[in-house]
Amino acid sequence: MSTVTPSRPGTTTTPRPASRPPSRLRRAGAVIAGIALAAAAVAVQAVALEHEDRLGNLTWTGRIGDEVVASRFSARVTGVHGAKSIQITDVTDKVEKATTSGLFVIVEVGATAHREPQKFGPPVLLAEDGKRYAATDKVKPSLTITHPYIQPGWWTEGVAVFEVPVAALTGARIVLPLTNGFFIKEANLPEVEIDLGLDDAATQRLIAGAEDVYPMGGKK
Amino acid sequence: MTGTPRPEDETPRDWFAPRRNTPPAAQDGPPPLPSRHAAASPALPRRQPAVPAVPAAPAVPAAQPLGSWPPRSRRVFSDQQVWPPRPAPPDESREASTQPFPAIPAAPLPRHGFTAPPRERVGGPAAVPEQEQASGPASPSPPRRRTALRLAGVVVAAALAIGIPSWDAHVFYRSGNPVHTVHTVEPGGTGTLMQVAWQVKVEQADSLPGLGPAKPGRQWLKITVTRTSLDMEGVVRSADPEIKVKHPDGRTWQTETVGKDLPLEIKEHQVGTPYRYDVIGVVPEEVAGQVQVHVIPNPARLSLEKQSVEELFQKDPAAEKPAPPDQVLLFRR
Known part of the structure; x- marks a missing residue:
């Protein structure tokens, strides 16, 4: 049961994009960014110096x-x-x-x-x-x-x-x-x-x- | 995605007709999903009970979005009915709540820590603070201060990440290379450390028995190191010292102990009797007159009695942590 009043025309002219939930595109972007970060973390581990390289x-x-x-x-x-x-x-x-x-x-x-x-x-x-x-x-x-x-x-x-x-x-x-x-x-x-x-x-x-x-x- | 129209919904929505209760100005981009359009317009303090949102259009009652079971975000409010699917309210806002609180004009809520700051900037920081505090997991401080906090955090974390391993490595290094405390002994003098008196005599030799003359440009050194125990505490410190030949500029040469007349049994070690180490070294000819002898007494405490196996495993508090060999006697010439 919502108590939200209908939007007044005057206020809708300045929409607040911030109050909207993230769009699909944005969500997909976030997922891709997350995967990319995880992959980057794994990749960084792979290029980490070996024991021999660090202490050799x-x-x-x-x-x-x-x-x-x-x-x-x-x-x-x-x-x-x-x-x-x-x-x-x-x-x-x-x-x-x-x-x-x-x-x-x-x-x-x-x-x-x-x-x-x-x-x-x-x-x-x-x-x-x-x-x-x-x-x-x-x-x-x-x-x-x-x-x-x-x-x-x-x-x-x-x-x-x-x-x-x-x-x-x-x-x-x-x-x-x-x-x-x-x-x-x-x-x-x-x-x-x-x-x-x-x-x-x-x-x-x-x-x-x-x-x-x-x-x-x-x-x- | 789309549910079947509910039975009481007599006129299903014409999906290709423009929305009736939403000013087109509120839409930007592709037509938003039914549940979204209201969020574009800030909600106002609500005093009215639930009335049909758009009385002028009774034929298509507020249930217009009811016609579908709108795809919505998986974000579920704790106090929301999730099953069976509740008909969406006529003018649903994302921030709508079933709590009888007055609606607060829609404020951008930080949903995730990372997306919050840009939103606040877009929405205009003016309206933000009190609404943030009024609802939910708000950011703890205004954005600018948090940037400084983050920067400070990065600096502190980097300093710790570099500093702690470095400090640890330095402590480890110092465990094997202690800082030497140098006790200078005048020429011909006696240096006393740990109840043992030390004396050093350095001779230059042209030829050593068994080794022959030194190679050109080098000089044999015959070093005699004499130790005298002052009391029994000096006797238990009769482990062999480290003897080095060092030039004042820091260059160091290896020496070799070729003989010593210390008794093999520590019991036979006499207090007050000088015992000597015969040491040889080789240095470049030009510095043979300048090099100085460094003696680093061994701080290990030997046991006077012959120890049984059981005693070896018993903990001796004095032998628990031997002192580092950091006391150096420097004999000037």
Whole structure:
């Protein structure tokens, strides 16, 4: 039972659109806007940074021969060699031989720290297709660049040894990260990524020039 | 959508004829649904009981909208009859109520929080406030103030969203990297921390046994750190310290402890007897005379007695929360 009086002609000349319920068009628009917002929320979740992107290392890049200056250390690659096997002499003159079905890639690396002593974690060979090869465990870490402290004031030289299939060589880059805590990890540590300059010709030269036996260790 | 005409509705509405009780001026856009047209005209305070809305047109009584069961919004008033479908009132307004309240001239009511502000602006803010407060879920404050409130909310929320994780990360960082309190010791002097007296002697060595001469441009440092426990409290703090070589410009070098003559058993540790750590380090030649030794005593409290397994799991209030290693002795040269 309505008690509303009929509208007076005089007042109808200034209609108040605001008092009307939302039109269908508007309601449909609201629904579409709601769906769009929900879809946008899902899409934003999809582009959110992954754990690795948020806490992973910050990478400085360069080419072979360059001195790449990262936040806490500088690094450079002075040479790349290939080898079909590696002969390791330990301090007691015991000789071991490491062999591979692929190729050992020996990267000569130098590094210096800026303020505080640093230590490298296991280096990674990053193939052009994105595959990552960790440094081989056939060579003891004490013989590689991961062993000495990288200290300010001078360059520490060492090698990183990888065992990779020959096909992964072209376009490969070496990644040198720092060690991180075992339990408490620091986020966004610096790392250096250096292009080894292995185009097709250089790769062929590396494979052709691979030594049969590469000696490592022994008394210096 | 359209219901069948009710039996008493003798002359069904001619849907293609213009409306009789609505001035055409009130319509804008497509012909509104029957239930809507009245809302276009503001309702007036009603004093009359329900009379046929348009007496001049008895042939088509006010039941004209009755002819249909109008599609209406799903918004249902709590006091409205929903079933069986009630004949729509002759001049139905959206804001019509069955309550015997006088009708308040139709004011735009905010239906949703997000659509409210534009409406108010369209309707003209002059008429808004008292009607808003008079009915229903009105906005808490005038639109302009709410904009400021929202802006302030955005600012506060953004500050919190950035600040709280940052503060949390900083606290976490500080748990592993405490702020060091530096106690400076004059050359040849003794620094005392936690009931242990520390002394440091630095020598430059050309060659070290087993390591040979330093590489060109570098200088071996032989550092002897001596600790003397002043009492038993000093004895229980006999965990190995951290020893660093630091230049005043902030560059730090690693040292290595190559020997120490502390007794293996803490029981044999004597109060007042100096024990020494033999430490080596290597620094660039040009700063070998300037670097200073930093000793960070380990604040861990070792147990004097050999502990049984049960005792290991018992809670020791002193060992509950070890102090952070934030006290540093800086030995000047």
